Amino acid sequence: MSGARHEFDFLMNRCVTPRDKMKAEVLEKLVNIYGWIQGGLVSALRGSDITNISQEQTKAVGSSATLECSTANAESLVMWLKYDTNHFSNPIIISAGTALLVPDYRYSLGNSIENNTFMLKISDLRVSDTGTYKCRATNFSTNNTFTADVNMTVMVREPVYILDNSTSSIVVRQRESVQLECYAGGYPPPRVYWRRENRTLLPTGERIFRGNILTIQSVTRFDRGRYYCLADNDGNMTARRTVTLKVMFPPNVEGPTPGSKNGTLVCHVEGFPKTTITWLKEGEPLNYSNPSLSISNYLLNEEEDVIVSVLQLRTNESLLHGRYTCSATNSLGSKDQVILIETGSANMNPTIVKISDDQIENVGGTLKLECTTRDSEEYPSPHVFGQIRNLQLSDAGTYRCLISIAKGVMSTADLIATVREPAYILDNSTSSVVARQGDLVLLECHSRGTPPPRVHWRKENKSTLPTGGHIYWGSVLNISSIRTEDRGLYSCTAENGAEVPAHWRVSVHVHFAPILAVSQPQVRQALNHSMDMECRVQAYPAPVITWTKDGVELSDSQQHSHQLDSHCFHVLEKRKQDSVMGEAYTDHGTNTTVPIAWTKRSQV
Numbered sequence: 001m002s003g004a005r006h007e008f009d010f011l012m013n014r015c016v017t018p019r020d021k022m023k024a025e026v027l028e029k030l031v032n033i034y035g036w037i038q039g040g041l042v043s044a045l046r047g048s049d050i051t052n053i054s055q056e057q058t059k060a061v062g063s064s065a066t067l068e069c070s071t072a073n074a075e076s077l078v079m080w081l082k083y084d085t086n087h088f089s090n091p092i093i094i095s096a097g098t099a100l101l102v103p104d105y106r107y108s109l110g111n112s113i114e115n116n117t118f119m120l121k122i123s124d125l126r127v128s129d130t131g132t133y134k135c136r137a138t139n140f141s142t143n144n145t146f147t148a149d150v151n152m153t154v155m156v157r158e159p160v161y162i163l164d165n166s167t168s169s170i171v172v173r174q175r176e177s178v179q180l181e182c183y184a185g186g187y188p189p190p191r192v193y194w195r196r197e198n199r200t201l202l203p204t205g206e207r208i209f210r211g212n213i214l215t216i217q218s219v220t221r222f223d224r225g226r227y228y229c230l231a232d233n234d235g236n237m238t239a240r241r242t243v244t245l246k247v248m249f250p251p252n253v254e255g256p257t258p259g260s261k262n263g264t265l266v267c268h269v270e271g272f273p274k275t276t277i278t279w280l281k282e283g284e285p286l287n288y289s290n291p292s293l294s295i296s297n298y299l300l301n302e303e304e305d306v307i308v309s310v311l312q313l314r315t316n317e318s319l320l321h322g323r324y325t326c327s328a329t330n331s332l333g334s335k336d337q338v339i340l341i342e343t344g345s346a347n348m349n350p351t352i353v354k355i356s357d358d359q360i361e362n363v364g365g366t367l368k369l370e371c372t373t374r375d376s377e378e379y380p381s382p383h384v385f386g387q388i389r390n391l392q393l394s395d396a397g398t399y400r401c402l403i404s405i406a407k408g409v410m411s412t413a414d415l416i417a418t419v420r421e422p423a424y425i426l427d428n429s430t431s432s433v434v435a436r437q438g439d440l441v442l443l444e445c446h447s448r449g450t451p452p453p454r455v456h457w458r459k460e461n462k463s464t465l466p467t468g469g470h471i472y473w474g475s476v477l478n479i480s481s482i483r484t485e486d487r488g489l490y491s492c493t494a495e496n497g498a499e500v501p502a503h504w505r506v507s508v509h510v511h512f513a514p515i516l517a518v519s520q521p522q523v524r525q526a527l528n529h530s531m532d533m534e535c536r537v538q539a540y541p542a543p544v545i546t547w548t549k550d551g552v553e554l555s556d557s558q559q560h561s562h563q564l565d566s567h568c569f570h571v572l573e574k575r576k577q578d579s580v581m582g583e584a585y586t587d588h589g590t591n592t593t594v595p596i597a598w599t600k601r602s603q604v
Contacts, residue, residue: 049076049137052117058155064123065154069135071116078118079136091134094120125156127187160186160231160239167229167243172219173332174249175360175418175497176454180214184231184239191233197226218360218497221249221270225303244303250333250416251275252357253326263313265339267326272305279311280325286311337413355401355413362420362498363450365391371401371413391419393450420498423453429492432507435482443477443506445492453496460489484512487540514539 052070059065069078080094094102095109110119122129132153163183172178184190194209196202202209203216203223216223224247232238251271269275279286279295288295292314300306313320320341327336356370367388388395396419426446435441447453457472459465465472466479466486479486487510495501515538525531537543547554 049073049139050135053135056153056155058157059125061125061127061156061158063125064121065125065129067120067122067133067135067154069118069120069137071118071137073137073139074113074116076116076137076139079138080118080120081134081136083132083134094133122154127156127158130154130156130187156187157233158185158187160184160190160233162229162231162239162241166241168241169244169246171246171248174221174247175218175420175451177215177217177495177497177501178219178245180216180227180229180243180245182212182214182229182231182241182243186231186233186239188233190231190239192229192231195228195230197228202227216245217500219245219247220360221247221252221272223247224272224305246272248272248332250358251328251330251335253328253335253337263320265311265313265324265326267309267311267328267337268300269307269309269326269328270305271328271330271332273330273332275305275307275328275330277307277309278327278329279309280327281322283323283325333416335414356415358416358418360418360420360497361391362422363391363393365419367391367395367417367419369399369401369415393419393421395419396450419450420496421448421450422498422500423447423449423494423496423502425492425494425502425504429504430506432509434509434511436511437484438481441479441482441486441508443479443490443492443508445475445477445494445504445506447475447494447502449494449496449498449502451496453494453502455492455494458491458493460491463488482508482510484510486510509540511540512538514543 049071050069051072052068054067054069057065057067067080069080071078077097079096081091082094083091092102094100094107098109098111100107100109106123108121108123110121111117112119118135120133161184163185166182166184167180170178170180180194182192182194184192191210192212194202194211194214195207199207201207202214203219204214214227224245227243227245229241229243230238231240249270249272251269254268265279267277267279269277277297286293286295294312294314296310296312298308298310300308309326311324311326323338323340325336325338328334355372356368359367361367369386369388371385396417399415399417401413401415424447426448429445429447430443433441433443443457445455445457447455454473455475457465457474457477458470462470464470465477466482467477477490487508490506490508492504492506493501494504517536518534523531523533535545535547537545
């Protein structure tokens with residue numbers, strides 16, 4: 001068999017679709033026209049018949065590319081082949097001579113007789129056109145066949161864009177964990193990174209985070225705001241998405257403090273969802289219709305949910321004295337701050353201007369308490385500081401800073417301390433499951449911790465869950481009628497914002513009959529040469545795999561060897577044409593047989 005004939009067999013082995021088969025048949029006709037099949041053996045030698053070829057090109061989507069290949073011999077048969085970047089062993093034959101073998105309107109051929117230059121033009125470029133193109137010139141001017149291959153790479157640049165499955169905005173409770181996800185497309189593949197508005201520090205402690213998923217453990221109110229996901233490829237093209245993170249937290253109150261004028265009290269409130277502010281005197285709500293007072297609320301920062309409430313008392317100074325409270329309430333809780341105004345000293349009394357924020361600490365940690373007052377001419381300005389070490393769950397609660405003098409209570413402020421116990425998975429959770437198709441399967445994940453953890457399920461590699469979607473929230477994952485494709489590894493995660501989440505893995509096995517697949521149903525090999533045949537099997541329980549030839553089971557010998565781990569059957573064969581068949585069966589009596597035709601050719 002000639003080198004050219006062998007080359008044709010090489011191409012035929014890679015034709016896997018009817019369309020590819022048609023291309024190969026056309027090519028065979030061209031081969032016969034040029035007299036490729038010679039009498040006797042013809043050695044296939046590498047030559048240098050190609051004198052010039054286009055260099056690597058980078059193009060934009062929608063543009064066109066022209067590939068040129070010049071030969072030293074006008075009688076050479078020029079072929080264009082394309083190798084995909086992911087499947088380099090399976091080329092696409094685009095053309096042979098003047099025959100275009102790919103039915104694509106975007107391809108066109110041209111040639112220049114003067115300098116023996118052959119051109120392939122691709123218009124309306126797509127990302128799928130990226131790859132390595134090979135110009136193959138075969139010289140028929142001698143008895144020997146010379147083939148020269150020269151490669152060129154075409155890269156089609158696609159603008160960067162953010163995919164729709166990226167996070168756009170998200171609302172999360174304080175102390176929960178959150179993931180901001182951003183995925184981008186384009187070519188070359190873009191890189192993704194995160195930063196915050198005004199380039200402030202990220203919750204991770206850095207200004208820029210590189211990666212698709214930004215994870216924030218135990219969210220605080222200070223983490224709310226705008227985050228920017230940016231994607232670029234080599235700095236030439238950039239896409240951006242703004243992600244708004246809203247954090248739900250109970251009100252935090254600073255003040256009330258006296259304003260610039262006597263009879264004015266100012267209260268700063270933060271909280272989300274929407275916070276309602278109420279002013280009280282001696283524990284009773286003030287009458288908003290009273291002409292001697294006015295209350296004005298100003299939204300200082302909508303994104304950060306900051307409200308300033310101003311109480312203006314229009315009365316003589318002798319009537320101003322009393323105990324005033326600024327009370328803020330939303331669906332997550334309430335917070336009060338108190339100030340006492342005495343006759344003749346509306347701006348003179350000590351006032352708590354700052355108290356430690358609500359504290360969230362883990363068991364064994366330290367709680368820091370700090371309370372600072374406004375200076376007063378009449379009274380000293382106390383500063384209170386304390387610590388509680390080695391925290392226990394019983395230390396959780398409300399702590400009050402109280403300033404008092406001989407005349408009574410002057411001012412109080414509260415902070416709430418939450419003591420967390422890290423989440424952990426209980427031993428009565430599911431560890432593994434073996435089921436048959438159609439069975440009801442319950443995957444249980446039970447956890448504890450303070451506050452009570454939230455539980456969610458994922459499947460390995462972020463595959464779609466049987467319930468639909470990639471995440472299922474809940475302790476019990478219900479698979480109503482399990483299928484073969486539901487088998488695999490599932491992970492349960494319990495988190496409550498304390499340290500790292502707890503994880504639990506569950507393996508799910510489903511009984512199913514063997515499924516056999518062969519990469520090459522028909523294999524050709526020359527006489528006196530060894531060969532490998534591959535058969536891939538999926539089944540549960542593990543199947544018994546046998547190989548037969550003409551109905552007779554084969555076993556390991558000098559001529560045959562079976563490698564179970566690689567599903568490969570090695571044959572050292574010296575006889576004429578034969579066929580081999582692979583068979584697999586499991587212990588529940590089901591078997592599957594796939595024939596593999598093995599054809600051997602003798603060299604002529």
